[in-house]
Amino acid sequence: MxxxxxxxxxxxxxxxxxxxxxxxxxxxxxxxxxxxxxxxxxxxxxxxxxxxxxxxxxxxxxxxxxxxxxxxxxxxxxxxxxxxxxxxxxxxxxxxxxxxxxxxxxxxxxxxxxxxxxxxxxxxxxxxxxxxxxxxxxxxxxxxxxxxxxxxxxxxxxxxxxxxxxxxxxxxxxxxxxxxxxxxxxxxxxxxxxxxxxxxxxxxxxxxxxxxxxxxxxxxxxxxxxxxxxxxxxxxxxxxxxxxPYPALRVHPTAAISELETKIAFSEAHLYRGDASDYLVRDTQPRIRYAGQAIPAHDATGTLHRGDVVVVNETYARYAGELQIVLRELANDGRRNKIGQLTDSDLDLLPLLKPWRTFMLKHVKS
CATH class of the missing domain: 3.20.20.70 (Aldolase class I)
Structure with a gap:
């Protein structure tokens, strides 16, 4: 080290x-x-x-x-x-x-x-x-x-x-x-x-x-x-x-973020899924760890922008609990809860995340 x-x-x-x-x-x-x-x-x-x-x-x-x-x-x-x-x-x-x-x-x-x-x-x-x-x-x-x-x-x-x-x-x-x-x-x-x-x-x-x-x-x-x-x-x-333990990106959480979503986002490290999308950084492990737990929809409409942090809600049952970071603007169809946004300082660091690398998210006050 x-x-x-x-x-x-x-x-x-x-x-x-x-x-x-x-x-x-x-x-x-x-x-x-x-x-x-x-x-x-x-x-x-x-x-x-x-x-x-x-x-x-x-x-x-x-x-x-x-x-x-x-x-x-x-x-x-x-x-x-x-x-x-x-x-x-x-x-x-x-x-x-x-x-x-x-x-x-x-x-x-x-x-x-x-x-x-x-x-x-x-x-x-x-x-x-x-x-x-x-x-x-x-x-x-x-x-x-x-x-x-x-x-x-x-x-x-x-x-x-x-x-x-x-x-x-x-x-x-x-x-x-x-x-x-x-x-x-x-x-x-x-x-x-x-x-x-x-x-x-x-x-x-x-x-x-x-x-x-x-x-x-x-x-x-x-x-x-x-x-x-x-x-x-x-x-x-x-x-x-x-x-x-791992490099981290800092996030301004939304006011409506739930206790479970806070735990998903900030309590443990995230693994960037290797079959990477142009639209989303995906960590699929939380959907396994928190399977069956209630994640009601909130802040799930409108447009998602680069740097938005989301948790898939229970209306997308198979993927509920998955943590994602938006890479490219996309419409939110009601199945992704926006729980935060990367800080301005860290938004430029998003391209440095690499598939199969582990990273963390850190909570900062708005």
């Missing part, structure tokens, strides 16, 4: 605030920490290194695995030789992320470092970067991949490109990571506050939906919140989504 993580930028906070944030996240199950050395250049950066070390030490004490972002030019400025990664070992980090790459040979060599440090490479470039590393025999258990985050609105990766870039890493069995953004978080590494997601489509999405989005792509192991100092509510929502 992957891990969920947070980000901290020590030059923009105090050790006390960073410690409190780490402790809160740790209690919720967060175990990865992303931070950056890219801002610690020049004399001012060297002065801030003490704060950085204190934050990393606290994170390590709590059991976090810290990855530090760095670029090749900073190797020269800090007088680090890629043959000798003792600087990072002394920092106490789990590994280093190369924001920009070398030639492939250097990355492969670094994976064989004597400290067991992880070498995380950029997944978002869309080049043959990872292919260039493989001929040099990297130690794969020390090689990780992580996408960028994008502070500037409209610059995040598109969904299809994201999956294509990620699949190259999956092909090699490399552990992958990507970023979501917390609406409540107050800063990132740069003085821009437009969110820090990997995917542009996630920028304005609820944080739980962002996490489920990444899970539904089936190409990401670890999920990281890119901006720092998220609220406890956002941390909790993201953690619940990450540790949910």
């Amino acid at each position: 992957g891990q969920i993580g947070i980000s901290l930028y020590p030059e923009q906070t105090t050790v006390a605030k960073a410690t409190a944030y780490l402790e809160m996240a740790h209690q919720l199950g967060y175990r990865r920490l992303f931070t950056s050395l890219l801002q610690l250049s020049g004399e001012k950066g060297r002065d801030q290194l003490a704060i950085f070390k204190a934050v990393v030490a606290k994170a390590t004490q709590l059991g976090f695995k810290t990855i530090v972002d760095i670029a090749p030019p900073l190797f020269s400025e800090l007088e680090i030789d890629y043959h000798d990664l003792s600087f990072f070992h002394e920092l106490g980090v789990w590994g280093l992320r190369l924001d920009e790459g070398f030639t492939g040979q250097e990355e492969a060599l670094m994976t064989h470092n004597q400290y067991g440090l992880k070498i995380e490479i950029n997944m978002s470039a869309g080049t043959n970067y990872v292919d260039a590393i493989m001929p040099f025999g990297p130690r794969l258990d020390n090689l990780l991949g992580c996408h960028n985050f994008y502070p500037q609105q409209y610059t995040g990766l598109g969904d299809e490109r994201f999956v294509a870039y990620s699949q190259k890493f999956r092909h090699y069995g490399i552990r992958t990571a990507a970023f979501v953004t917390a609406p409540s978080a107050d800063h990132g590494p740069w003085p821009i506050s437009e969110g820090l997601p990997t995917l542009e489509s996630d920028r304005d999405r609820a944080i739980a939906s962002q996490v489920h989005h990444l899970r539904l792509t089936e190409v990401i192991d670890d999920v990281l919140i890119g901006n720092a100092m998220a609220s406890e509510a956002d941390l909790h929502a993201a953690a619940l989504a990450f540790f949910c």
